[in-house]
Amino acid sequence: MALSPRDEQIRLTHADLIRLVVQAAQNPDARAELGPVLTQAEQGGWADLVARIRKILNGDRDPALLRGLDDEDTVIVSAILAGLQDPSTLPDPESGPDPSQAAPGLAQVIHAASRGDAQALHWLSQMAEQMTRAGGDMARIGGITKRLVDGERDPDTLCRGMGAQGESLVLSLLTELGKLERH
Template sequence: MQDSPRAQQIRQAHATLIHLVVQACQNPQSRQELEPVLEQAIQGGWTDLVARIRQVLDGQRDPSLLNGLDEEDNTILSSILTGLQDPATLPDPNQTADAAQAAPGLAQMIHGASRGDPQSLHWLSQMAEQMTRAGGDMARLGGIAKRLVDGERDPEVLCQGMGPQGENLVQSILSELGKLERH
């Protein structure tokens, strides 16, 4: 089964959490390492996801655990369940984001948010917050998300202070936005 670009992005963004949960299921002693992460997730508002993860940690594997979860939580939990069955499916926690892969998903969210789609606004704000915490070009990109939603398309304005990788990502996003806006 091939993941959508958005699902791949979600899996990659949460690869560390996915690995920690699978590891804790296979080795209960490593659950201590996972607990602070789960507590932090609860503080971030992920109570439903953490409740389901705790059920998986307690041995439940039923696909009905996915019922009622939003797209992000569903993708994370299904990655955990699949990873328990086949560790080869787990995302690489050391892989850095590929700009070519990230640009279409980001452009879709920006495009949706600019049209007032509440789910796109929600996802984009969460991603912008995560990017801002990452520092460097990612923090800069998180900082210009609202400008992109508001229609700014001048790469010189948007790329101020970014290195070559950040500039390439912004250019890719602008290219994808151009395609979306033409349709």
């Protein structure tokens, strides 16, 4: 089954976690590396997701694990379960999210974080950290996420020092934020 662009973005954004959980489920020696990641996620407001991951680590593979999860957590748990059945379905952590599809999803997260959604803020901080590690324009975009959450919308200020691709993404992001803020 083909994933929507948004779901594929989520899957790629969380590729490292998905792969780590599958590895830990298949090899108990790998669980030591996963433990701190799960603790941090739980403290960041991802208790439902972590609870389901712990069930998977204990051998539960029932599709009912998806019941009651939000959309993002459903994509992550589904990818873990699929990866356990067929490792070829696991996302490639090197491919990362597609920047052309990033603006709508990122705008939704920034919008939610600006309204006090703790899970969105946590997810955004993780994404900003990954973007910063990527370097170049992605690092600059990762660096402006807090300003976007705080309400900065001046394209000249936000795009300072970016190349054409980064500037294009920021402008698309501002357009999407504008749509969300009007509703």
